[in-house]
Amino acid sequence: xxxxxxxxxxxxxxxxxxxxxxxxxxxxxxxxxxxxxxxxxxxxxxxxxxxxxxxxxxxxxxxxxxxxxxxxxxxxxxxxxxxxxxxxxxxxxxxxxxxxxxxxxxxxxxxxxxxxxxxxxxxxxxxxxxxxxxxxxxxxxxxxxxxxxxxxxxxxxxxxxxxxxxxxxxxxxxxxxxxxxxxxxxxxxxxxxxxxxxxxxxxxxxxxxxxxxxxxxxxxxxxxxxxxxxxxxxxxxxxxxxxxxxxxxxxxxxxxxxxxxxxxxxxxxxxxxxxxxxxxxxxxxxxxxxxxxxxxxxxxxxxxxxxxxxxxxxxxxxxxxxxxxxxxxxxxxxxxxxxxxxxxxxxxxxxxxxxxxxxxxxxxxxxxxxxxxxxxxxxxxxxxxxxxxxxxxxxxxxxxxxxxxxxxxxxxxxxxxxxxxxxxxxxxxxxxxxxxxxxxxxxxxxxxxxxxxxxxxxxxxxxxxx
Numbered sequence: 001x002x003x004x005x006x007x008x009x010x011x012x013x014x015x016x017x018x019x020x021x022x023x024x025x026x027x028x029x030x031x032x033x034x035x036x037x038x039x040x041x042x043x044x045x046x047x048x049x050x051x052x053x054x055x056x057x058x059x060x061x062x063x064x065x066x067x068x069x070x071x072x073x074x075x076x077x078x079x080x081x082x083x084x085x086x087x088x089x090x091x092x093x094x095x096x097x098x099x100x101x102x103x104x105x106x107x108x109x110x111x112x113x114x115x116x117x118x119x120x121x122x123x124x125x126x127x128x129x130x131x132x133x134x135x136x137x138x139x140x141x142x143x144x145x146x147x148x149x150x151x152x153x154x155x156x157x158x159x160x161x162x163x164x165x166x167x168x169x170x171x172x173x174x175x176x177x178x179x180x181x182x183x184x185x186x187x188x189x190x191x192x193x194x195x196x197x198x199x200x201x202x203x204x205x206x207x208x209x210x211x212x213x214x215x216x217x218x219x220x221x222x223x224x225x226x227x228x229x230x231x232x233x234x235x236x237x238x239x240x241x242x243x244x245x246x247x248x249x250x251x252x253x254x255x256x257x258x259x260x261x262x263x264x265x266x267x268x269x270x271x272x273x274x275x276x277x278x279x280x281x282x283x284x285x286x287x288x289x290x291x292x293x294x295x296x297x298x299x300x301x302x303x304x305x306x307x308x309x310x311x312x313x314x315x316x317x318x319x320x321x322x323x324x325x326x327x328x329x330x331x332x333x334x335x336x337x338x339x340x341x342x343x344x345x346x347x348x349x350x351x352x353x354x355x356x357x358x359x360x361x362x363x364x365x366x367x368x369x370x371x372x373x374x375x376x377x378x379x380x381x382x383x384x385x386x387x388x389x390x391x392x393x394x395x396x397x398x399x400x401x402x403x404x405x406x407x408x409x410x411x412x413x414x415x416x417x418x419x420x421x422x423x424x425x426x427x428x429x430x431x432x433x434x435x436x437x438x439x440x441x442x443x444x445x446x447x448x449x450x451x452x453x454x455x456x457x458x459x460x461x462x463x464x465x466x
Contacts, residue, residue, distance in 0.1 A: 004192040005185065006258045008282040012199055012239025013248055015177020016062045017269040021283035022184030023049050024060035025267025035183050036176060038132040043067065044172045052270050055278040059268035064176050120171040122150045122162050129179065141182040141251065149174070149246040152221040177243050185251075188285060193251040194259050197229040197322075202236035218242040222249045229255050229322045231401060235275055254406065259427065261286040324352065324402055325379045329392040330359060332367030338389065339368065345385045350378030405431065412461040416443045419458040433462060 007013065007021075023029055029049055036042070046065040051058055129142050150161035157164070185193070204211040215223070215230075219240050223230060226249040233239075248255075267283035331339070339356060346354045352375065356368040370390070374382050376399065383395055405424040412419055419439040424432040435458035444451040 002191045002288045003189055004194065004259065004261055004286060004288055005188070005190045006261070006284040007193070007195045007248065008258070008284060009196050009198060009240075009248075010233065010277060011235065011271060011275055011279045011281070012201060012241075013195075013244035013281060014241040014271065015174070015181060015243040015247065016064065017271050017281040018181040018244065018247060018283075019177065019184060020049065020060040020062035020269030021267035021281050022181065022188070022269070023062060023267070024269060025188065025265050025283055025285055027184040027187050031187060032180050032183055035132075035134060035138075036180060038134065039128055039175065039179065040132070041128065041172055041175065045176060047176070054270050054274065054280050057268070057278045057280060059270035059278075059280045061270040061272070064173055066172060121165045122146060125171060125175060128175065132179075134179070134183070135186050138179065138182045138186045141185070142179045145178045145182070145246050145250045146174075148222065148250050149178075149218070149242060152218040152225070152242065152246065155221050156217040174243050178247060181247055190285070192253050192259075192288070195248045195252045195255050196258075197231055197255060198223070198245070198248070199233040199235065199239050200230050201239035202232070203238075205238050214238045215240060216242065219245045222246060225249075226252070226255075229404075231323050233277070235277075237273065237275065258284060259288065261288055322402060322404060323376060324400055325374050325376045325382075326398045326400055327372045327374070327379070327382055327386065328396045328398075329370050329386060329390070329394065330361060330367050331370055331390055331392055332361050332365045334391050339370070342370070342385065342389045345389055346372050346382055349381040349385045350374055351382050409436075410462070412458055412465070414443075414454070414457040414461050416447050416449070416454060416457070419443065419454065419461075421458060421462050433459065435459060435462075 007018070019032070023032075029047065033047055036047070044067050046067075048063050048065065049060050050063075052061045053059075125146055126143055129139060129146070132139075134142070147161065150164045153164045154161040201214045203214050205214055205216065206212075214237070216238065219242055222228070222242070222245045228245075228249065261284070263284055263286040265285040267285065269281040269283065271279035271281070273279055343354050351372045353373045354371070356370050359367050359369045361367045370386070370392075372382050372386065379397065383397075386392060386395055405426055407422055407424050410421045410423055412421055420436040422432075422434050422436060423430060435455050440451050440454040440458065443449075443454045447454075
């Protein structure tokens with residue numbers, strides 16, 4: 001049976017919380033220190049852990065005490081600074097300072113300006129990791145995480161990933177969090193990784209040149225490119241840091257509900273702040289149940305440097321939860337032809353689905369209930385379309401969560417041409433297979449045959465590829 005890990009993130013994810021959970025689950029801190037010393041930057045930090053309580057629950061807190069921070073801390077413990085007050089910005093895109101990546105998973109109310117003259121860019125960090133001669137999986141994972149982190153930061157600023165610079169102290173922090181997490185997962189011999197949906201957090205965080213909205217730009221970019229399901233838990237703090245999010249997006253076989261597994265151990269990693277709910281990342285470690293989780297024969301490519309491990313995003317994803325906005329309005333004085341145009345305009349504005357239902361309104365007038373479903377970021381655009389293209393005077397809105405199946409697009413060859421097939425899965429079970437309507441329609445028009453015939457041939461080719 002495959003040994004798997006599920007990261008339950010009710011208060012988000014950060015690198016220090018991951019390592020705290022791994023140590024709590026049994027990874028020796030001495031092992032992490034020994035292997036991290038191979039990176040050749042041990043003079044820049046000190047590592048320690050302690051058992052702490054978060055809302056009466058005990059968890060392990062992991063600390064990276066950076067040399068630059070230690071020099072700023074007062075000698076009197078009674079006047080000890082909040083960790084965030086001595087944190088430096090992590091990322092620098094040319095001369096623009098990104099928000100502080102906080103290894104303590106907390107942002108303070110006041111900032112301490114820290115000046116650093118040296119920066120590390122991605123190639124230098126990659127060389128540090130490669131030169132350390134870490135276990136093969138650890139090296140491959142660490143390089144992949146840093147690559148995703150730099151890609152996200154570069155996309156935010158419109159520059160190549162190789163040009164994203166990391167402040168010296170922030171880079172040290174990120175290196176320890178990323179490589180340390182990968183070392184712990186390798187030590188536990190975890191084969192597959194799953195993560196819960198991520199809480200968005202809220203409010204703002206302070207950066208060197210002003211405030212940034214939460215979620216921060218790099219986190220949003222990672223969520224977007226990996227289609228991570230997110231939701232609001234009502235806590236207006238930065239809950240998901242770029243480093244923690246990059247770890248999740250790189251290693252995840254899927255996001256959502258936990259896979260079917262036999263739990264063998266639980267690791268609890270604490271964040272720094274006291275929140276409305278226990279600020280703890282919960283790491284579930286166990287084995288997949290027999291008869292589940294088998295890889296589809298012939299699918300997936302082997303990842304270089306990871307032996308027989310398959311590329312992570314080839315694993316079937318569990319059902320995901322995503323937040324949606326539902327817009328509704330009743331209309332009784334608009335031409336049906338106009339309603340048809342509204343459909344096209346709403347889809348162009350970002351709607352996920354649009355539909356109408358016949359209703360009887362006041363004074364027995366016949367009308368339609370127009371409903372549009374979209375992601376929250378497209379709400380304003382969809383409302384603008386409805387107001388512009390219909391006669392309605394008001395729109396109701398509600399925020400809901402929906403469970404969605406993991407979907408992937410495959411291509412089959414029919415005697416008339418290629419047709420894309422949408423394959424939906426619940427966990428690892430295929431539950432629905434449908435040819436794409438537009439592909440079938442285009443072939444039907446060009447070949448002058450019925451749409452149903454193209455649809456039938458496409459399904460036949462998928463189920464019987466020989």
